[in-house]
Amino acid sequence: MRPFQTILGYFSNFDGLSITDQFVGNVLAFVPFGFLLPFFIPRLGSFIRMVGCTIAFSFSVEIAQLIFRVGAFDVDDLLLNTFGGVIGFLLSKVFNKKNRG
Template identity: 60%
Template sequence: MKKILKAFVWTCFSFYTIVLFYLLFFSAYRTGVKGIIDYNLIPFHTIQRYFSSWNGLGPSLLTDEFFGNILAFLPFGFFIPFLFGKLATWAKIVACSFLLSLSVEIAQFAFRVGAFDVDDLFLNTLGGMIGFGVYALLRRVVPISKNI
């Protein structure tokens, strides 16, 4: 049973990684901004601008600038502790989420398929933390080993 669960989690993580890579580098939005060089180094500038023009809850909430960044990294914070038990601490998940996010932001900027935004680092890391919180809650409810 443990091997089946591990294979299932690896399959889900692989699918998530492929979808994330596509959305971050090849989606229609990315091709629409291709060639543009832009950046934001002012913390909370983009977040503040987002909330000052927020239109409320709606179907676009899952893909918008604020919640989309959080949701994009939530599975990362959930899957990593399952797959790599030694990384199953808040500090390590924060570090891993931040480093992955930083790598993505630098790559998007370097390949000109998105802007480097310091707020994305914060939101993506927050998504990883929320995912780890879900993992931690699940571990309290369902007795599973740290490393499947």
Template identity: 40%
Template sequence: MRLVLKGIFGLYAIALVYLFFFLPTRQNVSGGNIVPFRTIRRYKKQYELFKLHLPSAYGIEAQVYGNILIFIPFGFILPILFKRFRNPLLSIGLVFGLSLLVESIQRIFRIGQFDVDDIILNATGGIIGFVAFIIGDWLMWEYKKRNLSLE
């Protein structure tokens, strides 16, 4: 099972590399954002303006939720595969660091914009994944404990 999970995680990592560095983008790469929550506030205003025009509203939702969802597997799978990532600071720190690295590489090589809000949203996804791991781990422990006490 562990080998299968490592394989799935490897495919996930390859997909992320493609998504972040090789997928053609239509965005302007000359700008960027270093002010926390600026882009998120802009998305909120645009969503309120465009919610009657559904394709634009869905694009905004996809941008925000996509940045969160894409890093949930890191927060969930890393602690399963590597015990040292059961430390929340280490696990979330790695997600934050990877997101910062991705944003920096995109900016340096002009294949995307540096946006601190993407880092915030990615870290949020990592935290959600880690919390899901903690809950799942606790449920498994409780299940095993109850089954042992019934025998």
């Protein structure tokens, strides 16, 4: 599958987003990962390391879907999951900054 093919399909058939949409679901599923990773493993608290971990974890999920035949491998899922991780990471930085004073 080509990158952005599924994502562009979401927007070409746009009828409003809901939490049940695969687009929103993929992003929201990885927000906690990006948010919690720096708290539980501080050495992975840099942006680049977090993105690498998010891609690796997302790739593992996609491979598991192939192996167990419970979905399809989709490059766009990797992109959306990584975007969710980035949102979570940025939220963790804001949260951390507010708690410091």
